[in-house]
Amino acid sequence: MVYIAHVRENDQEIQTVSEHLLGVKRLAEVFGEKLGLAHVAGLAGLLHDLGKYTDVFQEYIIQVAFHQEPAEKKRGEVDHSTAGGKLLFSMFHNKNNTPQEKLLTEIVGNAIISHHSNLHDYISPDIKSDFLRRVRDKDLEEYPLAVERFFEEVITEKDFKQYVYNALDELMQFIDSSPTQIFFLTKFIFSCLVDADRTDTRQFEEKRKEVQDSQFGSLFASYYQKLLNKLISFKKGKKGNEQINKLRQELSEQCDSFADKPSGIYTLSIPTGGGKTLASLRYALKHAQKFDKQRIIYVVPFTTIIEQNAEEIRKILEDDIHLLEHHSNVIDDEEENDELLDGLITKREKLKLARDNWDSPIIFTTLVQFLNVFYAKGNRNTRRLHNLSHSVLIFDEVQKVPTKSVSLFNEALNFLKKDAHSSILLCTATQPTLDHVNHSLLKNRDGEIVQNLPEVFKAFKRNEIIDRTGTQINNNQLADWIHSNAESWVNTLVILNTKSVVKKLYEALKDGPLPVYHLSTTMCAVHRKDILNKIKKLLKNKTPFICVTTQLIEAGVDVSFKRVIRSLAGLDSIAQAAGRCNRHGEDGVQDVYVIDHADEKLTRLKEIKTGKEITGNILARYKKVAEEYDKSLLSYTAMNEYFQHYYKKMETDLNYYIPKVEKDMTKLLMATRRENDYLKAYVKKYKAGFPLVLTGSYKTAADYFQVIDQQTTSVIVPYGDGKEIIAKLNSVKRIEDLSKLLKRAQQYTVNVYSQALRQLNQDNAIVPHLEGMIYELRENWYSEDYGVDFKGEGEMDFMSF
Structure with missing residues (x-):
C-alpha cells in the first residue's frame, strides 16, 4: 500500500510518507549541522509526520484530495503530529532512562508535537503539562499501527535506536544544562524542523529538489x-x-x-x-x-x-x-492549529x-x-x-x-x-x-x-543644543514661532513625541506660506520613500519648506536640515534628532532647539516620559557644570550617564512582565527548577515529583509576547502598486511567484493596531483575501497627507507617483 503525505492540487501527484519523512530528515540535518546537532534536528524530521501512517489520516487525505469531500468531516480525528513525540517518549523517557536521554526526548518531542502550532508548555500557570498531555496521556487509536508501518517503511527499530544515540552524543557535547541555553536550543531544533518541513513540501509542489547552498x-x-x-x-x-x-x-x-x-x-x-x-x-x-x-x-x-x-x-x-x-x-499569522491543512x-x-x-x-x-x-x-x-x-x-x-x-x-x-x-x-x-x-x-x-x-565626538560636532524647555509651548505657539522664522531658517524639521500632536501641527502649518510635509507610520514604506525623495530634492535645491514628523525620521534617515526642533525626550532621541541637522558639517555649527511641548500626553508612553525626566535633570546639571560633560550635551560622558540612570529607573521593566500571569517572561522561559513556582505548586498539588527534566512555559510566554504594546495586523494599502499586488496575489498559482509578491507587498503595507482594525472593519474599510490571511484597505481610506485615514475621506492623486 502507498501511504500519502501530500497531494499536489494541480495534478494530484502524491508524495509518500516515507519520502517526506526522509526528505525532511535530510534538510533538518543540514540545518542542525550548523551547531553540530545534525542528528538532533534530523530526529525531529524523521518522526514529525509519523501519524500520517494511520488509516484515519489516509482516509482523510484521499477524501479531500480525490473526492473533494470537506476536511471538517474528520476534524479532531487527524492528529498526525502527536505520534512521533509519543514514540520517542515511550522508548526513551522511562525510569531506566538517563536524565540526558529524557532531556533529548523533551527537546525533540516538543518540536515534533508543535510543528503545526507553537512549542508547548512543559508546565503551565494552571499547574498542568500540555507536553505530557500530548506525548504520554493522549490516546491515539491507531498509534501501534503507525509505529509498525514506520519501522517497516522508513527505518528499522535497531537503526532508529542508533540514530537516537548519535543525537544524544551531539546533545551532550553541546549543552551546559542552563535553562536559558536549553530554551534557545529547543527553539533552534524547532526552527530546523519547521523550515525543513515547509521546504521539502514546497520542493515537492514545485517539482524540484534544489541544493541548500549557504556558501556565499x-x-x-x-x-x-x-x-x-x-x-x-x-x-x-x-x-x-x-x-x-x-x-x-x-x-x-x-x-x-x-x-x-x-x-x-x-x-x-x-x-x-x-x-x-x-x-x-x-x-x-x-x-x-x-x-x-x-x-x-x-x-x-x-x-x-x-x-x-x-x-x-x-x-x-x-x-x-x-x-x-x-x-x-x-500574511496574518493564524492562531489556530493548522494541522488539518497539512x-x-x-x-x-x-x-x-x-x-x-x-x-x-x-x-x-x-x-x-x-x-x-x-x-x-x-x-x-x-x-x-x-x-x-x-x-x-x-x-x-x-x-x-x-x-x-x-x-x-x-x-x-x-x-x-x-x-x-x-x-x-x-x-x-x-x-x-x-x-x-x-x-x-x-x-x-x-x-x-x-x-x-x-576626541572623535568632538571632531564631529556640527550643532549646538539650545535648551528652550524653561517654559512649555503649545501647538499654536509652536506654529506661530515656526511661521515667523521659517524663511530665515530656510528648511526646518520638527520632531514631536506623539502622532496626534504631529498631525495637528501639520494642519496648523499647511496653510502657511511655505510647503509643509508630514511623515507617519500610518503611511506605507513606498509612500514615505516618495515623500523623503521630495524632501531630499528640496534640501539639495535649498528651497524653503517645513517637515513635521514623529521619531521615525531620527534613526538612520540621511537628511540634513538647517534647523531642527525636538520635543523633550530621552537624550539619545535628542542626539539622533541633532543628527538630522547640518549632517555633513556644511554650515559650521547650527542650532537644534529642545522644547517642552504642552499638548503631548505621555501617560501611556512610559519610556518617553522617563527619558524626558532624566534628560531634564541632565539639562539642569549641565547649566551648572558643563565642563564635566566636555561642554557638550551630546558627549560620550553625557550619553553614558543618561543610560545608566535610565536603566536604573526602569530596572523593574526590563524583563518583560506579563500581568495576566504575574510573572516576568524571563522567568517563564529561563527559570531554574529551584526558582520555578509552578514546579513547587505541582509537587504540592499532586504529592509527587514532576516527571520532566524541563519546566519552561514556552507556549504561555509566546502567547503574551508583543514587541509593541498592542497587537498589529499588516494591511496592504491602495497606494501605487498596492492594488495590482492584491490582484496578483488572488490569481498567482506558483509558490515561487507568491514568494516574490509577498516580498514586494511589504513595501505597500501599514501595521494597524487591533482597535483601529476593528474600527476599520466596522466601517467596511477592510477587504479580506485568501480566507482572511491577507487584508486590503479600500481606496477612500488612504490619504496622501496622512496615510491610513480613519475618517474614510482619503484622496490620492495616484498620477503624481
Missing part, C-alpha cells in the same frame, strides 16, 4: 571589492579632502582592521553622520569571508532605515537579487510554504521581526531562527530596543555569540549600557571599534 564566500568577496572601489572613489572625489570625509575614511579603515578579530559582540560608536552604514558593511563583508559566515543581517528599529540602507547598499553592490528586505509579515497543497497552504526563511546572503529586517523570531507565537517566525547562526548581525541604532525587551534581547544575542557562532555589531552614536543590567549582554572586552571616542 565568493559573493561576499566580490561585494567587498565593489565596496572598496566605491570608498576609493569617495576619497578621490571633490570632497575627499574635507575634514569630515577624512574622519569617515579613518573610521571605515578601523572597521576593516577590526574585522580580523574573532567573532564576538562588539560596539561601533560612530557619531551621527560618520558613515556607519558603509563602515559596518565593510566590517561585515571582510569578517564574513575570514570566518566563513553564511549571511549578513542588518537589524534596524524602523522600516524607514531599511528602505534607505537597502537602497544605498544595493547600488554599491550592484545586486538586487541577493538582498532581502523583510519589513513585516504580510496534506492537500491548497492556495492557503502555498502562502505558508512561500519562501520566508531568511536564506538570502544579505537581509534587512526590523527589531520587531528579530525579537519575534525568538519569542513570538507563530512558527513562521521561528522558522527563520536557524539562519541567524554563522552570521554577522549588525544592529543599527541599537538604543531603540524596547525597554521591556532588553533582557530578552540580551539573552538572544548571548546565545548567538556563545552557541550559534555569530558575530554581532552594535552600531549607534548613542550606545546603551546593556552590559550593566541584570541579564546583561556579554560584550567582548575592549570591544569598541572606534579609538579615542571622546
Whole structure:
C-alpha cells in the first residue's frame, strides 16, 4: 500500500510518507549541522509526520484530495503530529532512562508535537503539562499501527535506536544544562524542523529538489571589492579632502582592521553622520569571508532605515537579487492549529510554504521581526531562527530596543555569540549600557571599534543644543514661532513625541506660506520613500519648506536640515534628532532647539516620559557644570550617564512582565527548577515529583509576547502598486511567484493596531483575501497627507507617483 503525505492540487501527484519523512530528515540535518546537532534536528524530521501512517489520516487525505469531500468531516480525528513525540517518549523517557536521554526526548518531542502550532508548555500557570498531555496521556487509536508501518517503511527499530544515540552524543557535547541555553536550543531544533518541513513540501509542489547552498564566500568577496572601489572613489572625489570625509575614511579603515578579530559582540560608536552604514558593511563583508559566515543581517528599529540602507547598499553592490528586505509579515499569522491543512497543497497552504526563511546572503529586517523570531507565537517566525547562526548581525541604532525587551534581547544575542557562532555589531552614536543590567549582554572586552571616542565626538560636532524647555509651548505657539522664522531658517524639521500632536501641527502649518510635509507610520514604506525623495530634492535645491514628523525620521534617515526642533525626550532621541541637522558639517555649527511641548500626553508612553525626566535633570546639571560633560550635551560622558540612570529607573521593566500571569517572561522561559513556582505548586498539588527534566512555559510566554504594546495586523494599502499586488496575489498559482509578491507587498503595507482594525472593519474599510490571511484597505481610506485615514475621506492623486 502507498501511504500519502501530500497531494499536489494541480495534478494530484502524491508524495509518500516515507519520502517526506526522509526528505525532511535530510534538510533538518543540514540545518542542525550548523551547531553540530545534525542528528538532533534530523530526529525531529524523521518522526514529525509519523501519524500520517494511520488509516484515519489516509482516509482523510484521499477524501479531500480525490473526492473533494470537506476536511471538517474528520476534524479532531487527524492528529498526525502527536505520534512521533509519543514514540520517542515511550522508548526513551522511562525510569531506566538517563536524565540526558529524557532531556533529548523533551527537546525533540516538543518540536515534533508543535510543528503545526507553537512549542508547548512543559508546565503551565494552571499547574498542568500540555507536553505530557500530548506525548504520554493522549490516546491515539491507531498509534501501534503507525509505529509498525514506520519501522517497516522508513527505518528499522535497531537503526532508529542508533540514530537516537548519535543525537544524544551531539546533545551532550553541546549543552551546559542552563535553562536559558536549553530554551534557545529547543527553539533552534524547532526552527530546523519547521523550515525543513515547509521546504521539502514546497520542493515537492514545485517539482524540484534544489541544493541548500549557504556558501556565499565568493559573493561576499566580490561585494567587498565593489565596496572598496566605491570608498576609493569617495576619497578621490571633490570632497575627499574635507575634514569630515577624512574622519569617515579613518573610521571605515578601523572597521576593516577590526574585522580580523574573532567573532564576538562588539560596539561601533560612530557619531551621527560618520558613515556607519558603509563602515559596518565593510566590517561585515571582510569578517564574513575570514570566518566563513553564511549571511549578513542588518537589524534596524524602523522600516524607514531599511528602505534607505537597502537602497544605498544595493547600488554599491550592484545586486538586487541577493538582498532581502523583510519589513513585516504580510500574511496574518493564524492562531489556530493548522494541522488539518497539512496534506492537500491548497492556495492557503502555498502562502505558508512561500519562501520566508531568511536564506538570502544579505537581509534587512526590523527589531520587531528579530525579537519575534525568538519569542513570538507563530512558527513562521521561528522558522527563520536557524539562519541567524554563522552570521554577522549588525544592529543599527541599537538604543531603540524596547525597554521591556532588553533582557530578552540580551539573552538572544548571548546565545548567538556563545552557541550559534555569530558575530554581532552594535552600531549607534548613542550606545546603551546593556552590559550593566541584570541579564546583561556579554560584550567582548575592549570591544569598541572606534579609538579615542571622546576626541572623535568632538571632531564631529556640527550643532549646538539650545535648551528652550524653561517654559512649555503649545501647538499654536509652536506654529506661530515656526511661521515667523521659517524663511530665515530656510528648511526646518520638527520632531514631536506623539502622532496626534504631529498631525495637528501639520494642519496648523499647511496653510502657511511655505510647503509643509508630514511623515507617519500610518503611511506605507513606498509612500514615505516618495515623500523623503521630495524632501531630499528640496534640501539639495535649498528651497524653503517645513517637515513635521514623529521619531521615525531620527534613526538612520540621511537628511540634513538647517534647523531642527525636538520635543523633550530621552537624550539619545535628542542626539539622533541633532543628527538630522547640518549632517555633513556644511554650515559650521547650527542650532537644534529642545522644547517642552504642552499638548503631548505621555501617560501611556512610559519610556518617553522617563527619558524626558532624566534628560531634564541632565539639562539642569549641565547649566551648572558643563565642563564635566566636555561642554557638550551630546558627549560620550553625557550619553553614558543618561543610560545608566535610565536603566536604573526602569530596572523593574526590563524583563518583560506579563500581568495576566504575574510573572516576568524571563522567568517563564529561563527559570531554574529551584526558582520555578509552578514546579513547587505541582509537587504540592499532586504529592509527587514532576516527571520532566524541563519546566519552561514556552507556549504561555509566546502567547503574551508583543514587541509593541498592542497587537498589529499588516494591511496592504491602495497606494501605487498596492492594488495590482492584491490582484496578483488572488490569481498567482506558483509558490515561487507568491514568494516574490509577498516580498514586494511589504513595501505597500501599514501595521494597524487591533482597535483601529476593528474600527476599520466596522466601517467596511477592510477587504479580506485568501480566507482572511491577507487584508486590503479600500481606496477612500488612504490619504496622501496622512496615510491610513480613519475618517474614510482619503484622496490620492495616484498620477503624481
